[in-house]
Amino acid sequence: MHTAGAEPAVEAVGLVKRYGRTTAVDGLDLTVRRATVTAVLGPNGAGKTTTIELCEGYRAPDGGRLRVLGLDPVREAALLRPRIGVMLQSGGIYPGVRAVEMLRHVAGLHAHPLDVDALAERLGLAGCGRTPYRRLSGGQKQRLALALAVVGRPELVFLDEPTAGLDPQARHATWELVRELRADGVTVVLTTHYMDEAEELADEVVIVDRGRAIAQGAPLELGGGAAADVLRFAGRPGLDLASLRAALPAGSEVTEPSPGSYRVTGDVGPRLLATVTAWCAQHGVLADRITTRRHTLEDVFLELTGRELRS
Numbered sequence: 016m017h018t019a020g021a022e023p024a025v026e027a028v029g030l031v032k033r034y035g036r037t038t039a040v041d042g043l044d045l046t047v048r049r050a051t052v053t054a055v056l057g058p059n060g061a062g063k064t065t066t067i068e069l070c071e072g073y074r075a076p077d078g079g080r081l082r083v084l085g086l087d088p089v090r091e092a093a094l095l096r097p098r099i100g101v102m103l104q105s106g107g108i109y110p111g112v113r114a115v116e117m118l119r120h121v122a123g124l125h126a127h128p129l130d131v132d133a134l135a136e137r138l139g140l141a142g143c144g145r146t147p148y149r150r151l152s153g154g155q156k157q158r159l160a161l162a163l164a165v166v167g168r169p170e171l172v173f174l175d176e177p178t179a180g181l182d183p184q185a186r187h188a189t190w191e192l193v194r195e196l197r198a199d200g201v202t203v204v205l206t207t208h209y210m211d212e213a214e215e216l217a218d219e220v221v222i223v224d225r226g227r228a229i230a231q232g233a234p235l236e237l238g239g240g241a242a243a244d245v246l247r248f249a250g251r252p253g254l255d256l257a258s259l260r261a262a263l264p265a266g267s268e269v270t271e272p273s274p275g276s277y278r279v280t281g282d283v284g285p286r287l288l289a290t291v292t293a294w295c296a297q298h299g300v301l302a303d304r305i306t307t308r309r310h311t312l313e314d315v316f317l318e319l320t321g322r323e324l325r326s
């Protein structure tokens with residue numbers, strides 16, 4: 016439907032937003048290509064929601080440059096609003112209004128809306144179509160907010176934590192919808208705390224920390240590809256890492272991100288596992304909860320910031 020234009024869907028350079036003495040967004044750079052899914056990932060308070068609200072034109076930046084679909088989101092809000100879909104985290108909906116009525120009303124404001132009944136059906140809202148908004152469950156409210164964001168067939172959709180608190184079935188229905196939007200040429204920007212969500216859905220992941228984008232790239236590219244693996248184990252705190260490091264094959268690294276929790280990176284295979292357990296045996300350490308897995312975005316975040324993503 017919408018072809019990928021030359022100009023990005025979102026372009027932020029040195030974006031700044033302050034709330035009193037708190038700098039929520041602190042020189043953030045972000046480029047979102049058209050017809051892609053971009054996941055903005057980061058810990059609580061990193062500035063994700065504020066960034067999205069700036070893009071939507073709900074807040075005015077204190078510094079930097081921001082263009083959304085080539086427009087200034089605040090000064091050209093009247094031109095931008097009809098072209099974007101916004102999923103609000105809460106509020107903004109009259110408590111007495113019925114779910115499907117609301118959806119029909121919003122669809123009616125757009126020239127080429129999606130089919131309301133089909134959308135309600137697939138998001139599991141058909142059964143509660145006559146229920147007043149205030150009586151909907153948290154998950155139903157969330158799915159309605161998603162439906163409202165996309166029903167007008169926008170060019171660009173902002174989804175703030177679209178699957179937070181949803182059950183697995185609703186979560187997968189949401190993912191499916193996001194994939195279809197993308198296939199239809201829609202650009203999707205979503206925030207999430209879930210690594211698997213970012214890895215499943217996103218063409219591009221932006222890791223935000225303390226108001227800045229500290230890394231951006233394709234999930235696999237950021238994760239270092241399948242070759243970069245991690246072995247984790249638990250043991251007593253304060254093990255002699257220098258000694259363990261000396262025993263490991265070249266190219267490996269070991270750290271203790273939190274007391275008693277150890278993380279070994281490198282070519283994780285049977286040899287590395289045997290080396291670690293042999294070292295533990297020699298040093299009277301009962302290694303517990305030994306796991307090996309692919310290097311994830313969570314590991315990338317840890318390496319970039321020295322902190323766990325969810326603290």
Ligand SMILES: Nc1ncnc2c1ncn2[C@@H]1O[C@H](COP(=O)(O)OP(=O)(O)OP(=O)(O)O)[C@@H](O)[C@H]1O
Nearest residue numbers: 034037038039057058059060061062063064065066
């Ligand atoms: N309306 C506001 N007034 C004052 N401070 C705010 C306001 N909104 C956000 N903040 C502060 O700005 C910082 C960034 O918040 P923001 O909600 O953008 O982060 P976030 O990454 O979306 O976090 P979360 O994952 O918890 O939703 C935080 O320190 C927050 O306390």
